[in-house]
Amino acid sequence: MRDVAIIGIGQTEVGEHWGKSLRELAGDAALIALADARVDHVDSIFVGNMLSGIANQQGQLGTMVADWIGQRFTEAVKVESACSSGGAALRMAYLAVASGEVDVALAVGVEKMTDSPGDEITAGLATAADADWEVDHGLSFVALNALLMKRYMHEHGWQSADFSEFSINAHQNAVHNPYARFRSPITEQQFAKSPMICDPINLMDASPIGDGAAAVILVRSDMLTTDLPRILVAGSSAATDTIAIHNRTQPTWLTPAEISSKQAYAQAQIQPEDIDLFEYHDAFTIMAALSLEACGFAERGKGPALAKEGAIRIGGRIPVATRGGLKARGHPVGATGMYQIVELVQQLRGQAGETQVPDPEFGMAQNIGGSGSNIVTHILKREK
Amino acid sequence: MRDVAIIGIGQTEVGEHWGKSLRELAGDAALIALADARVDHVDSIFVGNMLSGIANQQGQLGTMVADWIGQRFTEAVKVESACSSGGAALRMAYLAVASGEVDVALAVGVEKMTDSPGDEITAGLATAADADWEVDHGLSFVALNALLMKRYMHEHGWQSADFSEFSINAHQNAVHNPYARFRSPITEQQFAKSPMICDPINLMDASPIGDGAAAVILVRSDMLTTDLPRILVAGSSAATDTIAIHNRTQPTWLTPAEISSKQAYAQAQIQPEDIDLFEYHDAFTIMAALSLEACGFAERGKGPALAKEGAIRIGGRIPVATRGGLKARGHPVGATGMYQIVELVQQLRGQAGETQVPDPEFGMAQNIGGSGSNIVTHILKREK
Numbered sequence: 001m002r003d004v005a006i007i008g009i010g011q012t013e014v015g016e017h018w019g020k021s022l023r024e025l026a027g028d029a030a031l032i033a034l035a036d037a038r039v040d041h042v043d044s045i046f047v048g049n050m051l052s053g054i055a056n057q058q059g060q061l062g063t064m065v066a067d068w069i070g071q072r073f074t075e076a077v078k079v080e081s082a083c084s085s086g087g088a089a090l091r092m093a094y095l096a097v098a099s100g101e102v103d104v105a106l107a108v109g110v111e112k113m114t115d116s117p118g119d120e121i122t123a124g125l126a127t128a129a130d131a132d133w134e135v136d137h138g139l140s141f142v143a144l145n146a147l148l149m150k151r152y153m154h155e156h157g158w159q160s161a162d163f164s165e166f167s168i169n170a171h172q173n174a175v176h177n178p179y180a181r182f183r184s185p186i187t188e189q190q191f192a193k194s195p196m197i198c199d200p201i202n203l204m205d206a207s208p209i210g211d212g213a214a215a216v217i218l219v220r221s222d223m224l225t226t227d228l229p230r231i232l233v234a235g236s237s238a239a240t241d242t243i244a245i246h247n248r249t250q251p252t253w254l255t256p257a258e259i260s261s262k263q264a265y266a267q268a269q270i271q272p273e274d275i276d277l278f279e280y281h282d283a284f285t286i287m288a289a290l291s292l293e294a295c296g297f298a299e300r301g302k303g304p305a306l307a308k309e310g311a312i313r314i315g316g317r318i319p320v321a322t323r324g325g326l327k328a329r330g331h332p333v334g335a336t337g338m339y340q341i342v343e344l345v346q347q348l349r350g351q352a353g354e355t356q357v358p359d360p361e362f363g364m365a366q367n368i369g370g371s372g373s374n375i376v377t378h379i380l381k382r383e384k
Numbered sequence: 385m386r387d388v389a390i391i392g393i394g395q396t397e398v399g400e401h402w403g404k405s406l407r408e409l410a411g412d413a414a415l416i417a418l419a420d421a422r423v424d425h426v427d428s429i430f431v432g433n434m435l436s437g438i439a440n441q442q443g444q445l446g447t448m449v450a451d452w453i454g455q456r457f458t459e460a461v462k463v464e465s466a467c468s469s470g471g472a473a474l475r476m477a478y479l480a481v482a483s484g485e486v487d488v489a490l491a492v493g494v495e496k497m498t499d500s501p502g503d504e505i506t507a508g509l510a511t512a513a514d515a516d517w518e519v520d521h522g523l524s525f526v527a528l529n530a531l532l533m534k535r536y537m538h539e540h541g542w543q544s545a546d547f548s549e550f551s552i553n554a555h556q557n558a559v560h561n562p563y564a565r566f567r568s569p570i571t572e573q574q575f576a577k578s579p580m581i582c583d584p585i586n587l588m589d590a591s592p593i594g595d596g597a598a599a600v601i602l603v604r605s606d607m608l609t610t611d612l613p614r615i616l617v618a619g620s621s622a623a624t625d626t627i628a629i630h631n632r633t634q635p636t637w638l639t640p641a642e643i644s645s646k647q648a649y650a651q652a653q654i655q656p657e658d659i660d661l662f663e664y665h666d667a668f669t670i671m672a673a674l675s676l677e678a679c680g681f682a683e684r685g686k687g688p689a690l691a692k693e694g695a696i697r698i699g700g701r702i703p704v705a706t707r708g709g710l711k712a713r714g715h716p717v718g719a720t721g722m723y724q725i726v727e728l729v730q731q732l733r734g735q736a737g738e739t740q741v742p743d744p745e746f747g748m749a750q751n752i753g754g755s756g757s758n759i760v761t762h763i764l765k766r767e768k
Contacts (some may be wrong), residue, residue, distance in 0.1 A: 001483055001484040001485060023516075052511075053437045053438050053511050054438060056515060057507070057511055057515045057519065058511055058515040058516075059434060059464065059466050060464065060465045060466040060511075060512055060627065060753055060757070060758055062465055062624065062758065063465065063466075063624045063753070063754060063757045063758045064514075064627050066624045067624065067625075072624070072625065073623050073624060073625065073639060073643055074624060075622040075623055075624065076465070076622075076624050076758065077472045077475075077476070077622070078463070078464040078465060079461055079464075080443065080444065080462040080463075081460070081461045081462060082444040091461075092461070092476055092479075095479050095483045095485060096483075098483040098484070099483035099484075100482070100483075101385060101479060102479075123441070124437070127437050127441055128443050128444055130442075130448070131441045132405060132407075132442075238459040239457050239459055240446065240447045240451065240456070240457060240458055240459065240460050241447075241451075241456065241457065242451045243447045243448050247451070369444055370447060373444065373447045373451075374444055374446065374447045374460065374461075
């Protein structure tokens with residue numbers, strides 16, 4: 001396998017983009033990434049997206065993006081694994097370059113959700129769960145996460161307020177991210193008073209949907225063309241679990257997060273302690289806690305404790321959601337995994353401004369599809 | 385890059401599977417392929433599918449298949465490029481094995497279309513076209529192909545009857561394929577009398593939708609475990625064109641078919657004359673003609689002439705649709721590309737029964753997404 005480097009990044013603001021179509025959002029992020037990488041041609045395009053067929057009546061986004069950004073005739077394909085579609089697209093691009101067949105790949109994550117009626121999006125998001133054995137019985141995607149959270153609180157004795165720090169930290173960091181959907185801090189009190197969505201998940205436990213796109217350019221590592229630090233893909237791994245939660249023996253343990261992070265650590269030849277920041281998948285605060293535990297940053301059942309002791313803040317032991325995370329940067333579902341990668345690269349390059357982690361060498365991103373049923377983990381490394 | 389071999393194949397009959405769910409269809413094909421390959425574990429799963437979000441309210445088929453066939457925790461992802469989703473999934477599996485990261489990959493194509501109302505499927509198929517600039521103006525997917533066919537007939541002076549041999553040959557070959565949707569031959573007269581669907585496309589110009597799944601097992605080539613002939617992936621390439629037809633300078637020339645077939649010939653170090661059979665994408669007879677021309681088997685505008693002179697029959701210069709093609713085996717859209725590969729392997733192994741091509745060494749499959757906007761070409765080789 002060849003070493004693979006990321007040499008370009010691009011993103012749009014996450015928000016309600018009434019004035020931009022799906023192709024324009026994807027194109028904006030892709031063209032910024034191409035300019036950042038100083039390349040004008042790519043060999044292959046991989047688009048991460050979850051809902052375009054349902055929300056935008058548009059399939060084959062690979063072709064659509066290639067066409068729109070002027071890369072006519074280029075190989076292009078869409079990759080989907082629910083909310084981890086962005087991470088999965090990055091991994092396919094990585095494998096294509098690592099294989100030796102492709103020298104320059106573009107990976108784009110894009111989602112346009114706010115044009116569609118809410119019930120359509122709720123139904124669309126539920127396609128991440130098991131249609132026959134979960135959704136047909138009345139469970140929405142939020143409800144599945146609520147079941148997980150309730151069980152976790154029961155097993156480990158946590159209260160609702162114990163999850164507040166995940167959201168407070170995310171909002172605090174997003175204040176300084178011009179691409180974030182919500183750039184206002186929240187307080188403990190605001191968290192406590194926020195309306196209940198699906199007991200025990202309140203509004204501040206949940207991330208917002210949104211429209212947005214993010215993109216990266218991957219090349220074989222000897223093709224670097226910029227003066228910026230070399231950012232290498234040091235680890236890349238994905239794993240699944242049962243699609244329905246009730247088939248899992250340990251529903252409150254993210255086995256695919258454990259498997260994929262351990263494989264990524266092994267590939268990068270490091271330990272969890274070597275990770276300088278972690279862009280985790282805080283779609284709900286319960287997922288934040290479970291990810292920290294499964295990846296080896298907190299003991300089982302102790303995710304909220306890690307947050308409460310300040311370890312997840314910038315300057316803490318393991319900073320997370322450093323640009324706002326899903327909670328405050330926003331969660332345009334199929335694009336989220338690519339936003340995480342863009343944000344890691346910003347950090348490793350030293351471009352993260354007010355929320356810059358001091359001199360990071362290794363950053364990890366973890367993108368979760370379904371209720372923990374498809375998890376993609378990447379470790380990026382800045383060469384000293 | 386490592387050499388990649390296909391050591392297992394599986395398929396279900398194409399038809400109306402009222403008694404089988406999406407996961408059961410995919411699982412049936414996958415388990416047959418695993419048994420055929422004599423392996424009980426795969427490292428990665430790639431699922432080709434176009435419409436499950438719309439037609440089955442189910443996303444992340446990668447996870448669903450891994451879970452259902454007992455490959456829990458395995459990496460798994462869905463790949464989509466409209467009707468070429470099956471070919472694209474095979475190519476992703478090929479790249480993963482070629483990269484050195486994955487030793488054993490399962491590629492599955494699956495589609496379940498006949499449970500859904502016809503208008504829902506028609507709308508779903510239209511997501512292969514440009515939502516903003518084609519579909520919103522009233523064009524269905526059949527209508528786009530009708531425009532192409534009309535223009536082609538105008539440019540080259542062909543009549544409707546000149547396309548009949550594509551369908552007659554397909555039905556003749558399907559008679560002997562137990563997995564085909566239609567196993568009855570058709571005559572010139574039946575073709576001429578068939579009802580008009582969308583002028584100039586009549587019912588016998590068009591392939592039928594259906595439910596079905598097909599699967600293959602790919603391994604690094606030194607891992608062969610069966611006594612069957614070694615079937616190597618000798619060429620793999622994909623290319624795109626504009627998603628909307630009106631943006632093409634030459635709408636009746638499949639540029640991505642030309643590009644991807646030329647790349648595949650170069651990889652396999654052969655010429656078109658060396659191809660012993662061609663599983664082409666005869667979704668409509670116009671696509672059959674255009675594919676033969678763009679891939680170098682017929683001169684421009686002469687596709688129908690090649691068919692009329694008998695060259696596409698078993699024993700002819702370039703046998704096509706040897707197991708029935710999309711026209712008679714059926715076109716479960718996201719699965720079709722994988723059926724083509726399964727059928728190529730049957731031929732190269734000498735398992736094609738009454739429609740066996742004599743002693744083939746090279747077989748080519750070409751899977752077309754949209755109105756020629758995303759084309760994936762594979763060449764398989766039997767080692768002597």
